[in-house]
Amino acid sequence: MRIVVCVKQVLDPELPQRDFRLDPDGKEAAPGRASRVISTFDEIALEVALQLREKAGGGQVTALTLGGKPAEEALRKALAMTADAAVRVDDDGLGAPGEGLGRLDGFAVAAVLAAAIRRLGGADLVLCGRQAADTDAGQVGLLLAEELGVPTVASAVSGEPAGEAVRLKRETPGGYEVVEARLPALATVTNADVNVPRIPKVKDVMASFKKPLTVWTAADLGVDPAATAPRVALRRLFIPERETACEMVGGDSPEAQAEALAERILALKVLETRGWRHAGAGLRFRPGGGAGQAASGTDRRRPRPGGVPGR
Amino acid sequence: MAAATREVYWNVGPVWPMYLMFAAALAVFGHGFYHRHYKLWRLGRAERRGASPRERLRGLALYALAQLRVLRDRYSGVFHLLFSWGIAVLTVGTLVVMVHQDFGIPVMRGRFYLYFQSLTLDIFGLLAMAGVAMAAAKRYLIRPDRLNTNAMDGLALGALFVILAQGFALEGLRIAATGDPWAAWSPIGSAIAAGVKALGWSVETARAWHAALWWSHAALAFAAIAALPWTKAFHLVTGPANIYFRSLEPKGALRPLDLEASETLGAARLTDFSVKDLFDLSACMECGRCQQACPAYNTGKPLSPKMVILDLRGHLREAGPGLLAARRRGGAAGAGGGDGAGGSAGAHAGAGTGGAAGVGGVAGAGPQAGEGPSPLIGQVIAEETLWSCTTCRACMTECPVFIEHVPKIIDLRRYLVMERSDFPPGMQEAMRGLEARGHPFRGATASRSDWYRDLGVPEMAEVGDAREIDVLHWAGCAAAFDERNQRVARAFARVMQRAGVRFAVLGPEENCTGDPARRIGHEYLFQVLARQNIATLQGYGVTRIVTACPHCFNTLKNEYPRFGGEFEVIHHSRFIARLLAEGRLRLSDGAGAGAARRLTYHDPCYLGRYNDTYDEPRAVLDRLPGSERVEMTRSRDRGFCCGGGGGRAWLEETGARINHARAGEAVGTGADTIAAACPFCLMMLEDGVKARQGEREVSVRDLAELVEETTRPREAGKGGGGGADGEGGGGGGH
Ligand code: SF4
Ligand code: SF4
DSSP states (O other): OOEEEOOOOOOTTSSSSGGGGTTTTSSSSSTTTTOEEEEEHHHHHHHHHHHHHHHHHOEEEEEEEEGGGGHHHHHHHHHTTTOOOEEEEETEEESSSSSSGGGGOOOHHHHHHHHHHHHHOSEEEEEEEEOOOOOOOOHHHHHHHHTTTTEEEEEEEEEEEETEEEEEEEEEEEEEEEEESSSEEEEEEOOOOOGOOOOHHHHHHHHTTOOEEEEEOHHHHOOOGGGGHHHHOOOOOOOOOOOOOOOOOOOOOOOHHHHHHHHHHHTOOOOEEESSHHOOOOOOOEEEEEEEOOOOOOTTOOOOOOOOOOO | OOOEEEETTTTTOOHHHHHHHHHHHHHHHHIIIIIIIHHHHSSSBBOOOOOOOHHHHHIIIIIIITTGGGGGSSHHHHHHHHHHHHHHHHHHHHHHHHHHHOOOOOOOSHHIIIIIIIIIIIHHHHHHHHHHHHHIIIIIOOOTTTOOOOOOHHHHHHHHHHHHHHHHHHHHHHHHHTTTTTGGGGGGHHHHHHHHHHTOOOOOHHHHHHHHHHHHHHHEEEEEEEEGGGGGGGHHHHHHHHHTTTTOOOOTTOOOOOOOSSSSSSSSGGGSSSSHHHHHHOOOOOOOOOHHOOHHHTTOOOOHHHHHHHHHHHHHHHHOOOOOHHHHHHHTTOOSSGGGGGOOOOBOOOOOGOOOOOOOTTOOOBBBBBSSSSSHHHHHHHHHHHOOOOOOHHHHHHHOOOOOOOHHHHHHIIIIIISSSOOOTTHHHHHHHHHSSSSSSSOOOOOTTGGGGTTTOBHHHEEEEGSSSSSEEOOOOOHHHHHHHHHHHHHHHHHHTTOOOOOOEEEOOOOOOOOHHHHHHHHHHHHHHHHHHHHHHHHHOEEEEEESSSEEEEIIIIIIGGOOOEEEEEHHHHHHHHHHHTTTOOOSSSSSTTEEEEEEEEOOOTTTTTOOHHHHHHHHHHHTEEEEEEEESSSSGGOOOOSSSGGGGGGGSSSOHHHHHHHHHHTTTSEEEEESSSSSHHHHHHHHHHHHSSSSSOOOEEEEEEHHHOOOOOTTOOOOOOOOOOTTOOOOOO
């Protein structure tokens, strides 16, 4: 089975908030001292691909990225995880230079990646992370399937070969679902306990520096840079202002402090009370300072985008 | 008096059969020595351990002759000293007989005969017997957990006792039968002679008994020598040798691993260990002192350093001969090196096509010798055993014959981590963090510069040249990312500012020193981090570094030199002690001064046992006004680990917790403040104290915090530099 995994290099999503900066023109996150890593779900997709290769008892896993020279680090990482080949499509001259994160939209990225996959001679299976850790757009996988004209399975967590098809386990809101997709196909991948990315063995890390890396330009792929102009423009990127005020509650004893704290909370009217002092019942928490909506329905299974999944 | 002597070989007839017996004993000894030990050692990789013979001989005198390590257990040390020296002196006495009679050099006469050959031998013989009795009492009556007793032990002690008793009986019979005029110089022999007389034995009876006893005495003694290689007593030979060949490297420096040249990274099989590692196995006499000191063992973890050694030894004896045979066969092919499965190594050719961007000169995959299952890990030593070690070094500090447990454990970890990518639960995230962010604290929300943001501490990038500062403050990851330790870092920075020290930090340019990576077995990651840090430090021309973290301290001081980073590294306890001694800090009426306080100090392993720093932190504490210091029972080089070393700070602990145990000991002293000098100890102990909630209120404080609250900010005039003392407005989060 020939598998292509699309990987994107992003700024470390675990960068402390304090260190997160934007470029002065407000179109891109400033790299600063943040390290660059493979986008979280893409790394997981790579893991799923490698596991598939193992289950199939052979095959070829190619890591494909679109980006500048620094993105080769992500490919090295993929090679260290034992991907068989790595291709970088240089993004020089593509899209709308100067637009930062808005330089290329999902359509353009999908078109370029599709051209690269065709140039590779096609693939039996293409895997993409379900969304990028920086933009969270979640579009490229689906658009790429469209470009390639192959069926898509979203939110897969693992797969195994099934003759002319691939059997994929995918996450659904209530649990899992197993589907079979005829090859060639594309799947977007999400996190699960079974696909925590492997830590490469040291020998594989050292070997990855010796493995060849293919670099193509848009011209190599016959992509017209003009056709990659974004159809969705980024207007503004900003860090939301968050105001926090800290207030110390006094009191000489723990009891007095608790009393003062309770009074203060009541005064702030974030709690609804129904004689709670006596009954101890009817205490309801209303998030948002009494906006009245119930605190239920929070999707707790949804991983924090860019957070480390699998926990 | 010049005539004083006795008839040598009296009543024994021709002595040549004795020499024949001796020769036979030596032959058996030699056979056991070769087959049970020597040939197996040669399975190990070559390792040179001969340099600095002077220092080695000094160690031999201290630890083999004076037996200082053995004496760390007073009772056992005393009896061991008694019978080992007793036997040594009696052996010399026996050799004197040989020299006198068989070499024909008449030494056994006059004063020497009386003082040494008679009186001294009698006394030492008696002491040796007392020693054997004490040993038996320890083993059979006191029965400490550290000793496992089997039939061999009883046999050995019994034989020793009988041999000694026979000696005295022989002397008594001889005196009784010959009416030796110098008998008074052999008090015990005389007493026995008196007994023989009282029994009314005739001279003939005494002679007959004497002859029979003499030959059985010789036979038993020779049998004991012949049996040595099969018994624990073989440490008589290997112990001193192991002491002589002990490691003279800095204690805190693990042996480096040549990542490019090593066929297998770490130890997967016996042949991956060095000759010295295998020699160690022959030196262990199963005293269990290592186990008794081990924090993991003491809290019910599946690790006993003694069993690690014994299990490896058992495996060596079982599998060694097969490996040797395989090597002989393979050796003919001229391959050399790897044992066993080495043959079918599939070479991962790294064909560098298209001028690929070769990052760093790292040699690619050679033959994949490291692949495949390890016959050791899982089979002989469980993975959980390996992960349980805190690398506290208590075992190595106790072992009387300097067996090196930690390097073996680390080598086995190296294999798991680097060849198999097999991490203990929890460690994976720390390693990913180290790789991607240069620190092991997952999900840290702080940045490296948070803790000093409002303190006016300059970064090296602003200072530019290390000549502008007195010392570089290496904060370490714990200080940067752990909220509690940020407070320590702030306190220490203020202390330095108050003393007028000109210092700077690397801030965002600092990476983890690599200590957790190295000790969990990830040598590659350690070396990457070490090289980066060394380059950064050298880029600024840094020569002096102060740090509050003993792990950083140890790594910077003892491990970086191997990678070209030579710096003067000072731990903050010593640094503060010096500032106090020089009068640059005045412990006066800071907010915390004057309050009466009972302190106990917890020795961090990497400051104490690894770097012999015990007194400076105590000196600092003793200067705090109003403070009284009490010691825990296990302190200084016997200090009990907090449980946080060797990467364990990132791992879940099962069962009884080491930090809870240690916190209990500290609280048990009646102290109201536990003083720490290590960020990890601080975290672990604070956690341990919290777990004992409901008892007295006990706080855990770093030295720097205690000093900070008893010193005052410098007057507005300020001097030197180092920035303003950020106390005024709303500084620390106290
Ligand atoms: S280093 Fe400490 S934890 Fe590890 S085996 Fe030795 S005594 Fe036990
Ligand atoms: S390793 Fe050393 S301390 Fe441990 S049992 Fe053996 S001889 Fe004793």
